Amino acid sequence: MTDFTSCNPATGELVFTRQAWTAEQLDGALQRLAGARHPWSRLSVGQRAQKLLGLADELTRVRLELAQLITLEVGKRTVECLAEIDKSVQLIRYYAELAPKLLEAIPIQTHASKSGVAFEPLGQVLAIMPWNYPVWQVLRFAVPALMAGNTCLVKPAPVVPQSTAKLLDCVREAGLDVLDVAWIMHEHVETAVRASDAVAFTGSTSTGRIIASLAGRHLKKTVLELGGSNPFIVLADADVEAAAREAVHSRFRDAGQSCNAAKRMILVPQIAEDFIRCFVEEASRLSPGDPTQESTTLAPMTRADLRAHLHHQVTDALHNGASLLLGGTLPAGPGFFYPATVLDNVNAACRVYHEEVFGPVASLIRARDEEDAIRIANDTPFGLGASLYTADTEHGWHLARQIEAGSVFVNRHTSSDLRLPFGGVKASGYGRELSEFGLYEFVNVKTYWQK
Known part of the structure; x- marks a missing residue:
């Protein structure tokens, strides 16, 4: 596969094709995000939260249209797709309330006159995302990373180009120039990893091993949410x-x-x-x-x-x-x-x-x-x-x-709750998403000490 191509799972018919990016197009996106990095990180957490709340409003506005696109490309029942979007909106509102408190510097009493820890962004986070939840999976990683002051580059799965493009439209309507989509295939992933400061991956264990190895060669922090049985x-x-x-x-x-x-x-x-x-x-x-x-x-x-x-x-x-x-x-x-x-x-x-x-x-x-x-x-x-x-x-x-x-x-089936950390052990990956633990995955926990 050299392009982003979606088929209707209910009929097997080809419905949309989008050409993948060249190396030059990827480089242009990386430069744009680099330019947005410092202005975004210098905003207060509250200001960043207000921007993201605008994205929640946009998702609510296009809720049905976006759900229908997910059904068309993934095959999920539309009622399940609506639930995915609703949960994504809840996620944004949850972090908009939580992040300003959790990202405040914490003073710690030592023999210094002033000491503690501050939470600062790592920089740019690359996310390599699956197809089964094309809105929720992206925002589950991106919202806390953005709240913390990072910029985000998303490589979507090749089979959900329309759903991803609609999500990107919402991002742009909300005035967020700090999240972009990289329409790249596997041959350009290493370039994106090398240009980023951390990597989030959700997908199969076999691909997760490849991504972890690639990120390790370039000493990039990773969070992997892999398969389960x-x-x-x-x-x-x-x-x-x-x-x-x-x-x-x-x-x-x-x-x-x-x-x-x-x-x-x-x-x-x-x-x-x-x-x-x-x-x-x-x-x-x-x-x-x-x-x-x-x-x-x-x-x-x-x-x-x-x-x-x-x-x-x-x-x-x-x-x-x-x-x-x-x-x-x-x-x-x-x-x-x-x-x-x-x-x-x-x-x-x-x-x-x-x-x-x-x-x-x-x-x-x-x-x-x-x-x-x-x-x-x-x-x-x-x-x-x-x-x-x-x-x-x-x-x-x-x-x-x-x-x-x-x-x-x-006495309950497995699920994810915004307030609780989500992730695995063994071949299901490492790191956590959601809750305060997900917020801290892509920050520099910086010690400060003053004599």
């Missing part, structure tokens, strides 16, 4: 029907194309059969179709190659001892649809046990007991999020501490 543990005393409903919602929202969704349902023997019955009943009600229609409850996948990869994972699981309870067949007809699929008796011989499954496929894994459930939850290279269902919340918290993940939710 999130466990969803159901214990013997759990509310099985409620857990099954939550599991289906988490696994199949956004056509299962979310790093933070439940991926592996880990079941103790006492509730396994009841949970599976409820889960399959709930999943069988999902209705694929036109993602612009409210009656559709299962969107198409975004790309044909992703669907083919997913189907290979399913056939491998069936070959290695898993059993098919629902779905699992490639549908005829246009678009990149894949049915809600449920695999039972998934075991360590199956690829879906070890790999991230990025699509509407649920893996049911049977544990011997509670201890074995925790072992299975940790038997993965990933460590993004996890869920655990039990009536004994104190015991749930005790078990949550044993799970190797960036976040654990007791």
Whole structure:
């Protein structure tokens, strides 16, 4: 792929192509951002917040139009796209209120007459972004980085040019010349890394390793939010029907194309059969179709190659001892649809046990007991999020501490909250976004000391 090209996932039809930048065009953007850097960093945090609140107003104004573009390019249901934009607006308003307090210098008493820490911008932050949340992912990184006084350069995924261009229109309407989009392909990424002071990447673990290596060669700070194979543990005393409903919602929202969704349902023997019955009943009600229609409850996948990869994972699981309870067949007809699929008796011989499954496929894994459930939850290279269902919340918290993940939710599916840090461990990356921790990722925590 040499251009930015989007296809309608519901039909498979090409809808838009945008030519990628040359090296000279990238250099021009880098120079423009360099010129905007110092004036922006010299504004007060409150002044920067007011500018970003203008972006929130613009996003609200074009809310439906932008959501329809995301549906057209990504295939997500329009109602899910509207929720993405609304959450992005909430993010801006959250940091506009929070950042002025958290970025104030903190005096620390020492034997000096004056000492403490100040929070200063690093400079320019490059973000290499995925396609599944083309507004939320960009702003989740950019808003705190901009609040801290940095400038931001965004390299979008090649399949979302219209959504990205509309977001950029909003940025420019708000008068923010400190966030720009680099319409570059992979051959120019190193130039952008070298010209930046830090790098944020969201995407696959394999690409994350490449970006980390590249940034390391140039000694650039990185934050990586990578893949996940999130466990969803159901214990013997759990509310099985409620857990099954939550599991289906988490696994199949956004056509299962979310790093933070439940991926592996880990079941103790006492509730396994009841949970599976409820889960399959709930999943069988999902209705694929036109993602612009409210009656559709299962969107198409975004790309044909992703669907083919997913189907290979399913056939491998069936070959290695898993059993098919629902779905699992490639549908005829246009678009990149894949049915809600449920695999039972998934075991360590199956690829879906070890790999991230990025699509509407649920893996049911049977544990011997509670201890074995925790072992299975940790038997993965990933460590993004996890869920655990039990009536004994104190015991749930005790078990949550044993799970190797960036976040654990007791009696709730994995999600992100503006007020809480988001990120992973192991092959799910490092660094944090959201909350005060996300605000501090791209600042220089500078010690000051005066005799």
